[in-house]
Amino acid sequence: MSSYVYMKILESQPERYDRGIALMSLGGADRCKKKLVHENVRPGFKVLEIGCGTGTMAILAALAGAEVLGFDVSDAMLEVARGKIDDSGMSGRIRLEETGVSGMDKLADDSFDLVMSTLVFSELSHDERVYALRHAYRVLRPGGRLAIADEARPETLARRLAHSAIRIPLLIATFVLTQTTTRAVDGLSDLVLEARFRIESEERSSLDSFLYLVARKEEKE
Amino acid sequence: MVLDWLVAYLFRWLPRSAPTGLFAIGNPDENSPVIVTANFSLTIRRLRRALQGQNLWLLVANSQGINVWCAADGGIFTDNRVVDAIKVSGLVDRVKHRQVILPALSAPGIDLEAIRRETGFRARFGPVYGKDIPAYLEGRKKKTEAMRRFEFGLEHRLDMFVSMNFPIYLLVAAPLALFWPQYFVGYTILFWSAVAFLYLFLDQIPGKTGWGQAFWCATLLVLLWAGMDWLLRGDPFLHWGWLLASFGIFFAAAFDIAGVVSARRADPELLMQRLGFKSFGSLYNDKQLGLIGLDRDKCNGCRACSDICPVGVYGELDQDKKIAFRNRNACFACGACAKQCGQGALSVA
Numbered sequence: 011m012s013s014y015v016y017m018k019i020l021e022s023q024p025e026r027y028d029r030g031i032a033l034m035s036l037g038g039a040d041r042c043k044k045k046l047v048h049e050n051v052r053p054g055f056k057v058l059e060i061g062c063g064t065g066t067m068a069i070l071a072a073l074a075g076a077e078v079l080g081f082d083v084s085d086a087m088l089e090v091a092r093g094k095i096d097d098s099g100m101s102g103r104i105r106l107e108e109t110g111v112s113g114m115d116k117l118a119d120d121s122f123d124l125v126m127s128t129l130v131f132s133e134l135s136h137d138e139r140v141y142a143l144r145h146a147y148r149v150l151r152p153g154g155r156l157a158i159a160d161e162a163r164p165e166t167l168a169r170r171l172a173h174s175a176i177r178i179p180l181l182i183a184t185f186v187l188t189q190t191t192t193r194a195v196d197g198l199s200d201l202v203l204e205a206r207f208r209i210e211s212e213e214r215s216s217l218d219s220f221l222y223l224v225a226r227k228e229e230k231e
Numbered sequence: 232m233v234l235d236w237l238v239a240y241l242f243r244w245l246p247r248s249a250p251t252g253l254f255a256i257g258n259p260d261e262n263s264p265v266i267v268t269a270n271f272s273l274t275i276r277r278l279r280r281a282l283q284g285q286n287l288w289l290l291v292a293n294s295q296g297i298n299v300w301c302a303a304d305g306g307i308f309t310d311n312r313v314v315d316a317i318k319v320s321g322l323v324d325r326v327k328h329r330q331v332i333l334p335a336l337s338a339p340g341i342d343l344e345a346i347r348r349e350t351g352f353r354a355r356f357g358p359v360y361g362k363d364i365p366a367y368l369e370g371r372k373k374k375t376e377a378m379r380r381f382e383f384g385l386e387h388r389l390d391m392f393v394s395m396n397f398p399i400y401l402l403v404a405a406p407l408a409l410f411w412p413q414y415f416v417g418y419t420i421l422f423w424s425a426v427a428f429l430y431l432f433l434d435q436i437p438g439k440t441g442w443g444q445a446f447w448c449a450t451l452l453v454l455l456w457a458g459m460d461w462l463l464r465g466d467p468f469l470h471w472g473w474l475l476a477s478f479g480i481f482f483a484a485a486f487d488i489a490g491v492v493s494a495r496r497a498d499p500e501l502l503m504q505r506l507g508f509k510s511f512g513s514l515y516n517d518k519q520l521g522l523i524g525l526d527r528d529k530c531n532g533c534r535a536c537s538d539i540c541p542v543g544v545y546g547e548l549d550q551d552k553k554i555a556f557r558n559r560n561a562c563f564a565c566g567a568c569a570k571q572c573g574q575g576a577l578s579v580a
């Protein structure tokens with residue numbers, strides 16, 4: 011089969027995902043998930059995670075007392091997640107579903123306290139982002155929050171260059187080792203506003219390359 | 232534009248995304264057919280060219296910029312992605328019918344029933360190549376034998392010739408150009424002639440494995456070269472560096488040549504198997520080698536397998552109305568038929 015080897019590498023990618031992402035973000039991805047959960051999850055919250063991948067953040071949220079529904083388009087990623095969730099003893103609090111963003115249309119209105127997602131919007135195409143944000147707004151209860159962390163492109167040229175200088179070698183090394191890549195989200199806050207959210211905070215970190223955005227669905231319109 | 236194409240072409244190993252969503256080709260209306268594909272930029276470019284003059288909808292699903300076949304086999308271009316594309320694009324409101332046509336090579340990753348259940352659309356596999364789509368639509372969606380087959384013809388080889396080898400070439404050519412420019416031209420000529428020779432004559436070169444074939448070629452070249460130097464200059468090892476380089480180049484070019492050029496099993500995998508490795512990290516595992524096997528009791532003769540196999544492994548039904556193999560050894564374990572068999576009668580073992 012043509013480029014057989016390449017294909018085999020892709021097939022086995024989920025098992026190496028956690029290692030890859032830790033390497034690529036120099037540990038930043040985990041720190042970021044902890045921060046996101048710490049600042050937004052309260053005991054008893056119902057939480058929806060978009061693209062939960064290998065389940066790291068869902069477990070953190072469950073440990074913080076939330077009830078989590080996580081979905082992901084890749085059953086191989088979910089397979090890894092299942093193993094990790096069993097090990098963490100949190101399987102009673104986490105439900106997983108295999109679906110892409112379009113499965114969000116089955117979720118009830120106003121039924122979640124928090125919608126969270128890390129490193130997923132950068133993988134979505136424009137129309138998928140719009141769709142996911144529209145339904146995130148719909149399924150959140152009034153006053154509920156949307157929290158997203160993702161790769162972003164630094165805003166000034168100088169920082170962009172500095173960022174590329176670090177990122178490109180890291181990116182190549184990571185891709186070779188794990189076939190994990192991420193791409194930047196640009197203009198995400200505009201889309202969040204268009205979906206009728208009110209942005210509460212927008213932080214950028216480590217050379218501006220990481221975006222952490224928290225938005226709220228207004229109590230009453 | 233041209234530069235963009237060149238980069239996409241020369242580095243086709245790397246993912247390159249094209250925009251997703253629903254696109255009009257020509258002037259489609261609510262009765263026009265819907266063709267689905269993945270968002271690998273090179274594919275989209277070719278498909279658009281092949282579809283010129285047609286009136287239809289092109290629905291591009293998100294495969295993260297990876298081509299249909301690799302993404303389908305790698306679990307990235309799956310029925311979930313097609314469902315996302317159909318629902319997110321709002322296709323229901325654009326067409327009256329409920330049918331979509333998928334690329335045949337997406338079969339290893341696609342559960343047709345799941346697409347119908349989630350979207351109400353009936354999906355079916357069209358031809359392997361976009362260029363056959365006009366004829367396929369014209370012929371009321373009947374596939375000819377040729378439309379089912381993957382072609383290891385001249386065009387495919389030429390494609391692979393350039394794009395598979397360019398990164399390998401660059402790996403050595405770049406440092407040479409920078410630090411040892413005097414060797415650059417020689418290396419360039421040697422590399423591309425060796426690769427061209429292998430790609431053109433692979434089927435005529437004796438030897439069972441790609442590596443074996445490359446070894447014979449390299450040996451022949453080295454003998455000729457050393458012989459000439461001996462005769463003309465009195466020293467067979469005059470160009471010893473180049474003689475060594477010839478072996479290196481032939482091997483690099485032949486790394487996966489059996490798989491790429493003639494759909495045989497990849498040499499690196501065969502070696503692992505022979506060495507007794509059951510798995511190697513997560514790069515390789517023994518299960519995925521081997522040939523397709525049929526559990527005759529389960530087969531109901533639906534022929535889904537023979538419809539989708541890209542290399543013609545299947546023949547007709549036998550007297551018990553069970554599918555029969557025509558050329559089982561051609562199987563290269565892509566998994567398409569096993570995924571499509573509704574009876575679970577097929578597995579790669």
Ligand SMILES: C[S@@+](CC[C@H](N)C(=O)[O-])C[C@H]1O[C@@H](n2cnc3c(N)ncnc32)[C@H](O)[C@@H]1O
Binds near residue numbers: 127
């Ligand atoms: C880079 S991983 C991030 C995983 C996890 N959220 C984390 O931060 O570690 C991106 C994940 O998004 C998922 N994904 C990509 N496109 C998706 C879609 N359309 N719907 C749902 N999940 C998607 C992928 O399967 C993958 O697990």
Ligand code: SF4
Binds near residue numbers: 529530571574575
């Ligand atoms: S797809 Fe399965 S059931 Fe149908 S003919 Fe092939 S082996 Fe038999």
Ligand code: SF4
Binds near residue numbers: 523541561564579
């Ligand atoms: S018989 Fe082999 S090559 Fe043909 S579809 Fe099945 S697995 Fe693929």
